[in-house]
Amino acid sequence: MIDDPEGFVTRNTSRRSAPLVPEILLHLADAVMPLWEMTEADLERQGIPPPYWAFAWPGGQAVARLILDRPELVKGKQVLDLGAGGGIAAIAAMKAGAAQATANDIDALALAAIALNAAANKVAVDVLDRDLLDDPARGWDVILAGDLCYEKPMAGRVMGWLRAAASRGTTVLLGDPGRAYAPADGLYKLGDFAVPVSRDLEDRDIRHTAVWQVLPG
Template identity: 50%
Template sequence: MGHRLRNGRRVSRPISDPAAFIRAETRLRPVPLVPEISLHVADEAVPIWHRTEEELGEMGLPPPFWAFAWAGGQALARHVLDHPETVRGRRVLDFASGSGLVGIAAMKAGAREVTCADIDPFAVVAIGLNGEANGVALSPTQDDLIGRDAGWDTVLAGDIAYERDLSERVFAWLMALAARGATVLIGDPGRTYLPKQRLEKRAEYSVPVTRELEDMEIKRTSVWRPLP
């Protein structure tokens, strides 16, 4: 990101190389609960969050969720690797992919193909970088897939219950996919808008997390599946 002055005000120039920005702001490190996988992650939450607000925020981009291994994604990735039958030989969607962690786990567990969907263009670039670092080929997309059905066999979603209205839309869609026969798995560390009454718990993990983000160092996190 560069800057220039216009009438005494600082004006941001578009980032010409998002991959270079991601590499500069992160470090490739193993994921705590899933050490088989390494991701480009930020060393500290506050500096990159502030840098994003100051620079990427002027471009209308969301916070850098792609720069962290969130608890729901870690639990879901661990579950997929420990239960490869959930994805083996299947067409998989990793929804709200962020870093691509869950999609990478699915490919390592034997998925036929994995689409990693995230509406943040920087997440799409991070997904490609992380897939390459782990020796797997992913199909990143910036399309908003809520409400669509491309015939995926398995749909994986981590940490998606932050906002009420969005959660209602997402879970209505996920329930419809499950009703037509897709395997749907959701990783969640107890977010406010998770509709537990419509889900069954499949597993639970103690996930190491960043205190800056979660106000604790270990987060009890569950993997859920829609009730039949």
């Protein structure tokens, strides 16, 4: 375990905005491969996952952009950012007037990045550091999920959980840039965005990314 997660995040990132959401400052990796290789080589032995928190993935950017453009989706509501990474969607929710935003991740470095990013944007974001997918989603009016359908087992768990939450009346928003395991039905499109991305992370320069409302299942 890293003794000083916030120090690690600060040393390995710089503070700047994501392309689609210039209103929000994030601690982002300056170069993709050095941090990724460090995580795989040295940190993997400590049980630390890849540094998803260090990059502004297109699904999260698209969800954040939609919320900032349509604040009525979250204004005055209790919001959960599931698998939050650096917390861009939770931060956008607070900037758009949410009553409370909780950013959930199981990576200690992600939680440190969320705290730093929230402070950089002068908003309060709660953090929740456990796997939520084995329990019913309760207590949130809106659930946000960005770019969580990149692996088949995870996509299956996430979508089952999100559809169950939608069936209980929660508004569920999913940002997805066409990942292989995203669902093909049971969704209502709320927006489309062209998100500039790094060739080190993606196979193209622009990811056309949709934000969907997940329908009850």
